[in-house]
Amino acid sequence: WWPRWPDPVAFRNKSADGISHAPGWSKPVLEELLERRGVAAIGHEGMDTDPGRATSAGDASLEYYVLSRDCWQIELLANLDKVPEAGALIMASWPKPKAGSGFPARAVAIHEAAG
Template sequence: MSPNPEALPLWELYHQHLRGATYTDLTHAFFPGQPHFPAFPDQTISNFVSLADGALFEVHQYSLVGQWGTHVDPPSHMVAGGRTISELSVKEMLLPLCVLNVSGQVKADPDYRPTLADLEAWEAQHGRVPAGSFVALRTDWHRRWPDREKMANADSDGIAHFPGWSREVLEVLLEGRGVVAVGHETTDTDGGVSSTRDGDYRLEAYILGRDCWQLELLANLDQVPEVGALLLASWPNPRGGSGFPARAVAIHI
């Protein structure tokens, strides 16, 4: 005898809407030699034991910093006493997803930052950004992955030129709209010029200082609608962790 669907509303929701939905991976597969924050060491990987050597198991041993590849930054990454990975609520891992698309502007200006006009245009078309949501900044920078030179886009003086967030938009999203977290496709929140020329990471510190978290190095936002999708984000649960590679998926119809 089959269970009564009316008594199992989440299963019914799955069968009616989620089973046939589109699942878009927003995550880069990480590997040694990939683009990363310049101050960090490269990843190493070795075989602890190998099937090829007659072992019963294939077991890899990894060495990498927490902020590696597509990853989560909890508040403790920059805020003393802030929430760590193990203190982030699992309820925050499934959120409404809003995609702010500024890829056209970035194509003309790689240092572009979203403006209030961009956000106002988004809300004029889609409605107010909902509280408790995740907002991803689409720049199409992910298409440069995994070319380190193209990701950095450095000039002859070694100054990187890639897009970042703006304080004015983040203030509206975090304080005015009450979003839970944000994400972007580049290696840094603040943009290439700020991080490589000025050593300025104030925007990332602002996000984490608001007890919000972020995902960096997202992928495939160009395959996701600007409104109506869900973000499913997950990561390992190291006690007291200040960052770790993450897996993020957009669920949309």
């Protein structure tokens, strides 16, 4: 999804009726990761945790779910298509402004080379 950035029209991918068709997480996947596997963070290429159809209806329930689990998330990640589905370590670093809720980050994936 990241190659659509920084074009806001392409990134939101709205249909003629104004509904966004951007990707997002599903509740079962988030439950698996956060409750059963104990991950501390999630990341995604889009601007929202919830799929575009949900955010178009004002629904941010998956975002609230993630935050209620004391889990943090990294949004607008790029080049995830170059990271293997399993076995990679992603490191992220950013400053934390006083009373801030977000900040640009640098995220780097470490994994064995293919081949």
